[in-house]
Amino acid sequence: MFGWLEKNPFFFAVGVFVVIAFAGLIEIIPDFAQASRPLVGTKPYSVLELAGRQVYIKDSCNACHSQLIRPFKSETDRYGMYSLTGEYAYDRPFLWGSKRTGPDLHRVGNYRTSDWHANHMWDPTSVVPGSIMPAYKHMFTNVTDLETAFAEALTVKKVFNVPYDKDIDGDGKIDVVLGDSPADFEAAKQRALQEALVIAKETKREDLVNMVKEGKIPEIVALIAYLNRLK
Amino acid sequence: MQNPAVEYDYTVAKWFSYLAILFGILGMGVGVLIAFQLAFPELNYIFGQYSLFSRLRPIHTNVVAYGFTLSGIWATWYYVGQRVLKVSLKESPFLSGLAKVHFWLYFVTALLAVVSLLFRVTTSKEYAQFEWPLDILVVVIWVMWGISIFGLIGLRREKTLYISMWYYIATFLGVAMLYLFNNMAVPTYLVTGMGDPLHSVSMYAGSNDALVQWWFGHNAVAFVFTVPIIAMIYYFLPKESGQPVYSYKLSLLSFWGLMFVYLWAGGHHLIYSTVPDWMQTMGSIFSVILILPSWGSALNMLLTMKGEWSQLKDSPLIKFMVLASTFYMLSTLEGPIQSIKSVNALAHFTDWIPGHVHDGTLGWVGFMIIAAIMHMAPRFFKREIYSKKLLEAQFWLQTTGIVLYFSSMWIAGITQGMMWRAVDQYGNLAYSFIDTVTVLHPYYTLRAIGGLMYFIGLFMWAYNFYKTMTAARQIEEEPKFASPMAA
Ligand code: HEM
Numbered sequence: 001m002f003g004w005l006e007k008n009p010f011f012f013a014v015g016v017f018v019v020i021a022f023a024g025l026i027e028i029i030p031d032f033a034q035a036s037r038p039l040v041g042t043k044p045y046s047v048l049e050l051a052g053r054q055v056y057i058k059d060s061c062n063a064c065h066s067q068l069i070r071p072f073k074s075e076t077d078r079y080g081m082y083s084l085t086g087e088y089a090y091d092r093p094f095l096w097g098s099k100r101t102g103p104d105l106h107r108v109g110n111y112r113t114s115d116w117h118a119n120h121m122w123d124p125t126s127v128v129p130g131s132i133m134p135a136y137k138h139m140f141t142n143v144t145d146l147e148t149a150f151a152e153a154l155t156v157k158k159v160f161n162v163p164y165d166k167d168i169d170g171d172g173k174i175d176v177v178l179g180d181s182p183a184d185f186e187a188a189k190q191r192a193l194q195e196a197l198v199i200a201k202e203t204k205r206e207d208l209v210n211m212v213k214e215g216k217i218p219e220i221v222a223l224i225a226y227l228n229r230l231k
Numbered sequence: 232m233q234n235p236a237v238e239y240d241y242t243v244a245k246w247f248s249y250l251a252i253l254f255g256i257l258g259m260g261v262g263v264l265i266a267f268q269l270a271f272p273e274l275n276y277i278f279g280q281y282s283l284f285s286r287l288r289p290i291h292t293n294v295v296a297y298g299f300t301l302s303g304i305w306a307t308w309y310y311v312g313q314r315v316l317k318v319s320l321k322e323s324p325f326l327s328g329l330a331k332v333h334f335w336l337y338f339v340t341a342l343l344a345v346v347s348l349l350f351r352v353t354t355s356k357e358y359a360q361f362e363w364p365l366d367i368l369v370v371v372i373w374v375m376w377g378i379s380i381f382g383l384i385g386l387r388r389e390k391t392l393y394i395s396m397w398y399y400i401a402t403f404l405g406v407a408m409l410y411l412f413n414n415m416a417v418p419t420y421l422v423t424g425m426g427d428p429l430h431s432v433s434m435y436a437g438s439n440d441a442l443v444q445w446w447f448g449h450n451a452v453a454f455v456f457t458v459p460i461i462a463m464i465y466y467f468l469p470k471e472s473g474q475p476v477y478s479y480k481l482s483l484l485s486f487w488g489l490m491f492v493y494l495w496a497g498g499h500h501l502i503y504s505t506v507p508d509w510m511q512t513m514g515s516i517f518s519v520i521l522i523l524p525s526w527g528s529a530l531n532m533l534l535t536m537k538g539e540w541s542q543l544k545d546s547p548l549i550k551f552m553v554l555a556s557t558f559y560m561l562s563t564l565e566g567p568i569q570s571i572k573s574v575n576a577l578a579h580f581t582d583w584i585p586g587h588v589h590d591g592t593l594g595w596v597g598f599m600i601i602a603a604i605m606h607m608a609p610r611f612f613k614r615e616i617y618s619k620k621l622l623e624a625q626f627w628l629q630t631t632g633i634v635l636y637f638s639s640m641w642i643a644g645i646t647q648g649m650m651w652r653a654v655d656q657y658g659n660l661a662y663s664f665i666d667t668v669t670v671l672h673p674y675y676t677l678r679a680i681g682g683l684m685y686f687i688g689l690f691m692w693a694y695n696f697y698k699t700m701t702a703a704r705q706i707e708e709e710p711k712f713a714s715p716m717a718a
Binding site: 002003004007009012014016017019020021022023024054057058059060061062063064066068070071072074077080083084085087088089090091092093094095096097098099100102125128129130131132133134135136137138145147148149150151152154155156158160161170176182185216 | 381405437494686
């Protein structure tokens with residue numbers, strides 16, 4: 001049979017394809033629906049948090065940081081409760097990482113504060129001597145691209161039914177307000193600015209507060225909103 | 232074996248060889264820089280934000296994988312394909328024209344990719360960082376290659392496909408399937424009409440995204456760093472040594488075994504994660520089984536040298552290739568070991584993983600591409616290889632570099648893994664995270680020095696190649712087997 005396949009390239013190619021596609025079908029399909037179910041009460045990211053997540057992605061923090069706490073005592077002692085699949089239901093893309101040059105960040109919001117982050121991102125070694133993490137000073141002047149974050153939120157709401165503008169925890173109030181069309185962007189921006197102002201004040205940095213007051217959110221503020229959300 | 236009537240067209244094979252050298256130097260230059268950054272963080276700021284570790288690491292991985300390795304694959308494809316099918320590209324103006332378009336489109340896309348990563352345009356998915364417009368270009372390039380393969384097959388004189396052809400075809404199909412599924416994304420601008428037009432959001436969320444990503448990621452390794460490199464060694468080692476492949480049956484078994492088993496192994500990237508247990512277990516088990524077909528190919532190659540080991544002493548090219556298959560055996564033993572659940576618990580997230588990666592990429596991929604291009608050079612230019620001594624020196628320098636690289640990363644990885652879990656007498660964690668960082672400084676330094684040695688070797692290679700092209704003694708006839716070299 002193999003001798004024949006080697007003289008008939010078309011069937012050879014079909015044979016190879018079937019053999020390699022097989023594993024994918026069996027491994028990936030069965031659990032797809034289940035794994036994407038959100039943990040009860042998990043809320044989608046606010047526009048500001050999503051913008052911060054985009055900053056995290058743009059600067060590839062996942063090159064050094066994981067967001068996946070494995071179920072071992074040594075990890076839960078260090079980072080907190082191990083990660084559950086439902087917590088990631090709104091993570092597109094996932095950010096588990098593959099290398100821990102720095103610590104896991106999946107629950108960093110539980111034990112670090114806005115001003116800690118601001119100081120640390122400005123100059124890691126001033127906060128943690130011996131750190132090899134780079135400083136991210138450009139984030140203190142770059143302005144967050146809120147519009148793209150809004151576009152992403154709107155896209156996932158429309159295409160994947162992510163529950164924006166819904167009452168998720170059952171207290172009768174809408175949890176994360178977004179809107180339905182690009183026309184709602186202005187309102188979303190105002191909400192993001194309010195959120196950002198609180199964080200900017202927490203960082204105790206004058207320059208950040210002033211930027212937000214001028215209607216411009218520095219990337220670092222969005223990033224901190226995202227890091228604070230990781231719990 | 233030779234058919235004197237066919238005169239092969241090496242134009243595009245040559246171009247891709249130049250590019251392999253160029254991208255090799257670029258990609259590994261960045262590799263050396265990021266390696267030094269982990270030891271000396273001040274180096275992060277030499278080009279402002281554009282030289283931060285996190286900006287450069289994806290550039291390193293993409294340039295070496297999709298620049299250096301793919302160029303190497305295509306350089307050999309446009310050489311080996313014609314020869315094993317006994318048909319020249321000159322016979323088909325369409326296919327030879329297509330080959331040139333393939334080259335240029337690829338070159339432009341590769342440059343755009345580097346620039347986009349430098350300017351923070353990335354999806355963050357490992358080995359799939361490119362945003363959607365680049366993905367579309369990649370698909371076009373890939374289809375061109377497919378037409379080239381099947382077009383040439385359509386014109387062939389040799390009816391039976393040689394073993395290398397099996398592996399090139401598998402590379403084409405495997406990457407096509409994986410790339411398409413993993414890069415499924417929705418461009419946000421097309422849905423909402425606002426924001427950054429380059430931005431897209433993954434079709435999959437959370438654990439599913441991870442599953443698809445590592446099904447892809449692991450097999451991107453399979454179909455870029457393994458399968459096409461096997462295609463190379465099955466052609467170049469028998470050619471250079473003048474020995475027939477040791478066993479056809481073993482080639483058959485290894486090929487179909489590899490195709491069947493490889494795709495299951497992706498789960499080993501997700502052990503102790505939130506994907507279902509049975510998948511993690513499958514990933515672990517199939518990874519161990521993967522030793523069989525992997526060692527099958529490697530042993531088949533080593534046994535091809537049976538009774539001819541004196542060549543190992545005489546020819547630096549044989550040295551490169553024999554050591555390449557040995558490193559292939561080392562990494563295909565190491566990988567399965569790291570996939571065993573209890574070992575993975577220790578090894579995952581540590582420096583042992585890059586250590587393992589580079590056994591394979593430096594020792595196996597790098598050495599095979601270097602040897603293949605140096606074997607082709609006398610055929611390209613009708614000149615002997617400029618300097619055997621230089622090639623020998625390069626071999627030893629780079630081999631020492633690899634040994635420094637993996638031994639330092641073994642120690643670093645295991646130290647890190649042990650410190651993360653160490654507890655004191657009361658059961659509390661013994662070390663804060665920063666302790667586990669600073670302790671690695673000497674190993675990071677050693678690794679960087681090892682990398683630097685390998686990198687210097689690349690310049691020796693480039694120089695030798697350039698001199699072969701321009702200044703070496705001319706030869707009358709295309710050499711049949713061993714490549715002629717000046718001392
Ligand atoms: C001079 C030679 C090289 C040096 C110094 C080097 C250095 C590095 C460094 C420092 C990293 C990051 C590791 C970390 O995050 O801790 C890395 C990652 C990587 N390199 Fe290289 N590299 C070299 C050659 C290559 C080659 C030739 C290839 C492939 C053909 C390659 C493929 C990769 C891959 C796939 C990763 C990601 C590994 C992972 O995610 O675990 N490298 N390299």
